Amino acid sequence: MADESRLEVRKVVEEKIIALQFNGTIDESFNAKQIAEGIKDVLIVDLSGVRRISSFGIREWLEFLKIANEKCESIYFIKCPPRLIDQFNMVANFGGKGRILSFFAPYHCDYCERDDSILLEVADHFDTLKDKKIPDQPCEKCGNAEYLDEDPESFLSYLAGQDKPEPDPEVISFLAHRLRYKVSSKRQKLKIDKHVGEATYIRFIGDLDGSFPGRKIAEGVEGVVVMDLHGLGEILEEGASVWIQMMKTMEPLVQTVYLLGVSHQFLEKLLIPEAMAGGKAKIVDFFLPYTCTACNTTTDLRVPVDEHFEVLKFATAPELACPDCKGKAFAQTHEGLLTKLAQLPKPDFGKNWVKFVEGVKEELKKAAAASSSAPAPAESGAVGTGFIGLAITIVLLIAAVGVGGWFLYNKITTREVDDKIQLQKSASSVEARPDWVRPDEAQSVVVEKDGNLHIYTAMLDADDSTSGVSDAEGWAFDLLVEHIGNKIAEKDGVWKAVVRGLYYQPREDLLGRYKSMSGNRDRQRDVLNQIRDIHRDISTSFKIAYGRELRAKESYWEKYQETQNKVVRREFYKVYIRMEFPLKAVDAMIASLSERKEIDGMALVRFFPGLNWAFQKTAKGLIVLSMKTDSKFNSLLKPSWILTHLGSNELMVASEFEKQFETEKKVGEEKKVCSIPISYKYWKPEERISQAHSASYTWACPKDPTIIVRPPSNNANTGPGFQGNIWDDPTK
Numbered sequence: 165m166a167d168e169s170r171l172e173v174r175k176v177v178e179e180k181i182i183a184l185q186f187n188g189t190i191d192e193s194f195n196a197k198q199i200a201e202g203i204k205d206v207l208i209v210d211l212s213g214v215r216r217i218s219s220f221g222i223r224e225w226l227e228f229l230k231i232a233n234e235k236c237e238s239i240y241f242i243k244c245p246p247r248l249i250d251q252f253n254m255v256a257n258f259g260g261k262g263r264i265l266s267f268f269a270p271y272h273c274d275y276c277e278r279d280d281s282i283l284l285e286v287a288d289h290f291d292t293l294k295d296k297k298i299p300d301q302p303c304e305k306c307g308n309a310e311y312l313d314e315d316p317e318s319f320l321s322y323l324a325g326q327d328k329p330e331p332d333p334e335v336i337s338f339l340a341h342r343l344r345y346k347v348s349s350k351r352q353k354l355k356i357d358k359h360v361g362e363a364t365y366i367r368f369i370g371d372l373d374g375s376f377p378g379r380k381i382a383e384g385v386e387g388v389v390v391m392d393l394h395g396l397g398e399i400l401e402e403g404a405s406v407w408i409q410m411m412k413t414m415e416p417l418v419q420t421v422y423l424l425g426v427s428h429q430f431l432e433k434l435l436i437p438e439a440m441a442g443g444k445a446k447i448v449d450f451f452l453p454y455t456c457t458a459c460n461t462t463t464d465l466r467v468p469v470d471e472h473f474e475v476l477k478f479a480t481a482p483e484l485a486c487p488d489c490k491g492k493a494f495a496q497t498h499e500g501l502l503t504k505l506a507q508l509p510k511p512d513f514g515k516n517w518v519k520f521v522e523g524v525k526e527e528l529k530k531a532a533a534a535s536s537s538a539p540a541p542a543e544s545g546a547v548g549t550g551f552i553g554l555a556i557t558i559v560l561l562i563a564a565v566g567v568g569g570w571f572l573y574n575k576i577t578t579r580e581v582d583d584k585i586q587l588q589k590s591a592s593s594v595e596a597r598p599d600w601v602r603p604d605e606a607q608s609v610v611v612e613k614d615g616n617l618h619i620y621t622a623m624l625d626a627d628d629s630t631s632g633v634s635d636a637e638g639w640a641f642d643l644l645v646e647h648i649g650n651k652i653a654e655k656d657g658v659w660k661a662v663v664r665g666l667y668y669q670p671r672e673d674l675l676g677r678y679k680s681m682s683g684n685r686d687r688q689r690d691v692l693n694q695i696r697d698i699h700r701d702i703s704t705s706f707k708i709a710y711g712r713e714l715r716a717k718e719s720y721w722e723k724y725q726e727t728q729n730k731v732v733r734r735e736f737y738k739v740y741i742r743m744e745f746p747l748k749a750v751d752a753m754i755a756s757l758s759e760r761k762e763i764d765g766m767a768l769v770r771f772f773p774g775l776n777w778a779f780q781k782t783a784k785g786l787i788v789l790s791m792k793t794d795s796k797f798n799s800l801l802k803p804s805w806i807l808t809h810l811g812s813n814e815l816m817v818a819s820e821f822e823k824q825f826e827t828e829k830k831v832g833e834e835k836k837v838c839s840i841p842i843s844y845k846y847w848k849p850e851e852r853i854s855q856a857h858s859a860s861y862t863w864a865c866p867k868d869p870t871i872i873v874r875p876p877s878n879n880a881n882t883g884p885g886f887q888g889n890i891w892d893d894p895t896k
Contacts, residue, residue, distance in 0.1 A: 411445065658789055
């Protein structure tokens with residue numbers, strides 16, 4: 165279908181676990197062997213982005229699952245859309261030996277006629293799914309109950325037949341840290357595995373709450389203890405209190421306590437002296453949120469303490485490589501936590517202990533496998549042989565028609581290719597092509613020469629000369645943004661991580677879509693219209709920042725006719741432009757856009773035009789680059805947010821923020837309204853959209869001065885010669 169996108173596959177790898185995220189259409193181009201290359205042990209498949217699966221795609225998918233069944237011990241499917249749940253129900257072995265962890269269910273509200281798609285976790289609804297039922301959900305629009313808009317007997321048949329999925333702690337940790345995914349939205353009862361050998365190994369799976377048996381655990385340990393926290397979920401306040409008491413009890417009993425897989429939440433709540441067994445607890449590795457400056461992906465990355473000890477001791481998070489694109493990734497955390505991490509002791513967790521932990525995990529896995537037998541994969545997808553036979557017949561019928569259609573299409577297109585298409589220039593803006601016009605294959609170039617910055621761009625498929633110049637100027641604005649952005653990023657790593665990190669991925673995504681549609685002119689034109697809007701926003705941002713419009717220094721166009729069999733098929737224009745800026749003016753732009761101002765521990769910098777790729781219809785604002793923990797704005801604002809208004813005032817220049825803030829505060833105190841609304845925008849990378857919100861900075865209004873009223877005086881000296889107030893009792 166013309167409106168479906170090609171399949172994109174993102175691979176996320178961590179040791180023995182591989183996650184594949186599919187986005188687009190699964191069709192005949194789905195290369196099962198190529199996609200399955202490298203998978204082993206544990207495979208996680210995120211199907212949320214699959215828009216369609218064709219009959220040829222089903223055939224390739226089954227081949228992919230056949231390979232996965234042979235290579236992998238466990239397979240999990242997450243975020244399955246309804247169209248794929250239908251395939252699980254109809255096609256035998258569509259899921260292989262895999263288990264569905266979550267799926268989207270179609271819901272409908274009769275009150276407001278709203279259709280919805282709600283993500284449900286199998287672990288949360290396993291008991292009702294066995295009976296082919298799922299509960300109604302409150303409608304987000306009107307609040308009334310909405311119901312499953314499918315026949316539950318057929319839609320939930322596969323889910324009702326599968327065993328309850330119980331991923332290993334390593335898988336739970338991988339999903340949480342690398343994919344930001346939680347296997348259940350409900351509280352998970354804590355499960356504890358214990359193994360005693362040359363050391364005591366304790367593994368925690370679930371949420372840490374008040375039921376945590378900390379005292380019992382502490383009483384039965386001695387020597388070296390290894391605590392595996394990879395599967396630890398939420399940490400409630402009452403659970404944290406029990407943990408602290410457990411560590412205090414363990415202090416005189418143990419030699420060393422090694423903590424493995426420490427989460428960011430654990431660091432925030434329990435990286436305190438009283439929770440470290442009197443200094444005997446040593447963190448082997450922990451997770452911090454990192455953002456890649458190249459692909460803008462944010463994920464939790466593992467930081468081994470032994471490996472990065474020399475960096476951590478300076479209260480600095482190590483720079484890591486993005487696991488997806490190998491770009492530079494920087495930690496997104498505050499200085500307070502970094503200061504605590506600098507105090508960590510070097511754990512010296514040697515190879516012997518690594519081998520011990522791996523051996524214990526293998527024994528626990530074998531014990532779990534022995535206690536439960538997995539159902540035969542073929543039966544898990546069966547819903548009745550008659551129904552399956554019908555489904556396979558339909559697939560084969562579609563495949564047969566598709567092959568016949570391909571032969572017909574191939575015959576027609578072959579005949580058309582034989583009729584050569586002719587391209588001829590019919591007109592141009594001037595008779596001779598100017599010397600500055602570059603070859604078509606060498607367009608989009610930025611050159612510094614003769615004290616100026618020269619930008620050359622072209623629009624090689626324009627409808628007319630006027631729109632062609634406008635489009636070419638838009639691409640020139642984008643080149644100017646990239647040039648200035650690169651210059652700033654070379655000198656300021658924080659600016660690069662925060663500012664460029666905001667707009668880089670949205671820009672790459674849209675440009676990637678534009679390039680991928682080169683074979684479909686109509687679809688490419690739709691994407692070009694979106695890019696045009698962004699280019700206009702960038703032009704407006706430059707105009708507001710520098711008080712003048714940026715226009716082409718020179719332009720030149722050529723008109724072409726495309727003919728076939730002497731018939732004109734279409735006419736189009738090639739438009740070329742050149743922009744020129746004094747290097748001094750460009751340096752001034754760079755200085756203005758990179759100048760930061762710190763106000764009470766909050767570093768601000770001016771809105772950068774490239775941000776229009778993420779924040780459209782925005783031309784003014786201040787970007788929060790960093791925030792100190794003791795800043796008065798710390799609880800209100802966050803780094804990477806764009807502040808647009810302070811009260812009723814638009815924000816534009818960082819150096820004026822403090823003055824505007826104090827003015828607003830003074831006016832508020834005069835009016836007895838000690839609150840300043842701050843409007844801001846922020847980017848949601850998961851949904852690839854920007855959101856606008858506001859928050860209020862509040863403070864205690866100063867009290868009115870106390871007025872003392874003088875009591876009536878009995879002093880008779882009040883005649884014309886009286887020079888002042890005489891109190892009857894001066895002591896009062």
